[in-house]
Structures are given as C-alpha cells and as structure tokens.
Amino acid sequence: MSVAPAPEPTTRAARKERTRQTLLDTALELSGDRSFAGISLREVTRQAGIVPTAFYRHFGSMEELGVALAADTMRVLRGLLRDARRNPGPANARDSLAVLVREVRAHERAFRFLARERYGGQPTVAHAITTELRLLTSELAVDLARTPGLSDWDVDDLEMAADLLVTAVLEVVLELLAVDRPGGAAEAEVVARGEKQMRLIMLGMAAWKPRRA
C-alpha cells in the first residue's frame, strides 16, 4: 500500500509539517462517524500521538483546523474538475458518472467531511465550503459557455444551469456515500438514476430559450 516505508523527514520544518498533516488526517478520519464539532482537541492529539498542548504549535483552535481541512479537501474536488477540463472530456453522462464514482470511492472520507460540514459545521467551516463550491459552479458555467449549443446564452442562465448540474451531481455523491456496499446493486441504481437526471437536465437545456424576446 505505502509507497515509501518510512520517509522519516530530517529537517525540523519537515517534521513539523508532517505532524500538521497527521493532525489533519486524524481529524478527517475521526469525523468519519460523527460530526467535526463532536471530536475533541484531546482526541485528535491522542490519536495523532502527541500531547494535547502541542496542538497549539499548529493550529490556534479546532475551528482553525476545520477551516484548513475544508480548504484541503476542496482541493481534491477542484483537481477533479481541472482534470476533467484538461482532457477533451467524455461529454457523455454515463462515462462522466463512472469517473465520479471512482473519485468518490477514492476520496470517500474527504467527500463525507464536505457533505457533513457544508451545513452542519461551525459557521466558518461551512462558509469556507460554500464559497469554494460557488467558485466551482462559476468555473463550470464558464465551461458551459464554451459548449457549441450554449454560446449565445445569458450569463445568469449559464450560472443557473451550472448550479442545477452541480446540485444534482452533489446529490448523487451524497447518495453514493450512503450506499452500504460500494460495488452493489444499490450503487448501480443511484448511478442509473443520476445519469437519467443529467440527461433530463440536458434535454431541458436544449429546449431552453437562450434569450427572452
């Protein structure tokens, strides 16, 4: 599994960074079964193998760690979209969703954290996630603007459609996370439904009047 058995960083700064990452990873892991607000500073440090007070060498509070975690996990999502933009893209709902399922499974904890804290978390954490998500929607809107059939669309309408697409995709992600057995029939059902929903939205977009009279 592990690429290198034990890198064991030598420089002090590197050691500090490693501990910081350990804290972030541990917090992400612990928030797998309860909300982020429900995990304590002591618990994180205990699991991470340091003493409680050493926590403050890295973060001023649990809330600060939460915000950092939100930014960190959002990078995953953004990277996903960036990759999708780079290669020509399937433009096919079925293939896109297959990619999505793979990514969700690969970063399950990260997605779970985002889903949990988007509405449930401390205001600062929730706000950080919402902001990043809005940014992601805007980027998608820009992509849509480049799509052949939509070049003459209103900017507001593009945002609206992008928002709907993101919402629908996120819903699929959330349902994927709720599925018990990753490879099972329930998952296939969720994916099939999501695929239809994407197709339905695209049909709607095709019928949409680009600009009002």
Added chain:
Amino acid sequence: MSVAPAPEPTTRAARKERTRQTLLDTALELSGDRSFAGISLREVTRQAGIVPTAFYRHFGSMEELGVALAADTMRVLRGLLRDARRNPGPANARDSLAVLVREVRAHERAFRFLARERYGGQPTVAHAITTELRLLTSELAVDLARTPGLSDWDVDDLEMAADLLVTAVLEVVLELLAVDRPGGAAEAEVVARGEKQMRLIMLGMAAWKPRRA
C-alpha cells in the same frame, strides 16, 4: 404574539406533555447556531427550566430526543405537501416558490435543523430524516403520475424526476436559509434562479421519451 396568555394545563399527563414539548422546542432553538451534537443534555434542561436528571422522564438520551425532533419537524414538511395537494395547486413555478418562501420563513428553525442533521447528525437522526424525505419523494412521484402529460411514464422515471425536483427545491430552501436579510435582493435572486431551474426541469420532462423503444 401568544394566543393564550397561560393555558396552564391541570392534568398531570398534560403537564408532562408540555414539559416534553418544551424540551423539544428548546433543543430546536439551541441547535439554531450549532449542530445538534454540540448541545448538551444539561444545557437543554437548564434552558427548559428543569433539573438535568428530570430529562430522563421524557427521553432516554439526547439521541432519542433528536430522533423525536426529526420526526416532529418532518411533520411540518409533510403538512406542507399535503396542503399543496389538497387545493388545486398553482402548477405555476413562480407561485409555488412564493408559497415555499413563506413556509420556510415561518418554520425557519425546523428547516435549519433538518438541513444540518440530514448529513451531519448522529446516524439515527440522519437516517430518520433520509427515510422521511424518501417517502416525500415517492408521494410526489404519485402526484406526478396523475399529471396529464406524464400518465404514460415509467415508474422509475417518475421517481427519478420527483427526486430531481425535490433535490432542486431543497437546494433553494438551503440557500434561503443562508440568506442574511429575509426580504432582500439576495433572496429574490435565489428565488428567481430556483424558478428558472424548475422551468428548465419541466422543459426537460416535456422532452423526455416516456418509454424506451
């Protein structure tokens, strides 16, 4: 504000029920600014005006109270849908959303609780909400089946469309809750976007092939 100044129930059972309701209301109120998991049993009882141990006369644990609260607040949502079903219904996206905004404002705390705990809460609470929401989607699918143009639709497709509609509406609700000033421009923008999204979905439904060849 209050209809009756002090009903002051006489029977013992009624007094107990009142305290129980006070506990539920208090918990709902306290979970306005933090997640349900973040509020303590002592805090609820303190605010409700009873001693901590008296809590156990009503609920076995905070988790049990959470599940009761989920069921309670879901009744609001169901009532909303039932009323919408009773009267002929606007069938008009604009009017439906106006009703939605009014209802959300009237039961803001309840909606906020549901949004928070749907993914963030204890598994039992989250599960209770998810189940009720799925039920609501099914009911909507039945309604859709009665709609003139959709009578020959596949059951799965109806569920799919209902799911998408519910998802989109919930997203609007969540954005309404995030709006700072209830009457302001931001709210109007959210509503306008939601309205367009509903129209787009309906356009997609109109173009949907009811049954595959």
Added chain:
DNA sequence: TCTGTCAGTGCACAGTCGTGCACTGAACTC
C-alpha cells in the same frame, strides 16, 4: 380520606474537556 404513582429535585461522583505554564532536548544559526 387514605394510598400509590411519578414528574421534578438535590447531591454526588467520576470522567473529559480546553488551556496556562515551566520544562526538555534535538535541530538550527552563527
């Protein structure tokens, strides 16, 4: 009127929490 029920009280306990403070010792600078 007597008696049992039970919602709410008061006290106690052990456990966990966040955090202040003085410290150690290895990694760094000069």
Added chain:
DNA sequence: GAGTTCAGTGCACGACTGTGCACTGACAGA
C-alpha cells in the same frame, strides 16, 4: 563549539459533562 529556536512534554487547574440514587410533594384512583 556555543547559543538560540521551538516542537513536543508533563502537570495542574477549574469548568462542564452524563448519570445514579434517595428524596419530595402534587395529583390520581380507591
């Protein structure tokens, strides 16, 4: 090699937590 920085330690503290137990006293049924 001498001196500085600072990630991590160890101890202590007061506050708060959930919950067990014996209790009180108003209500309910006889």
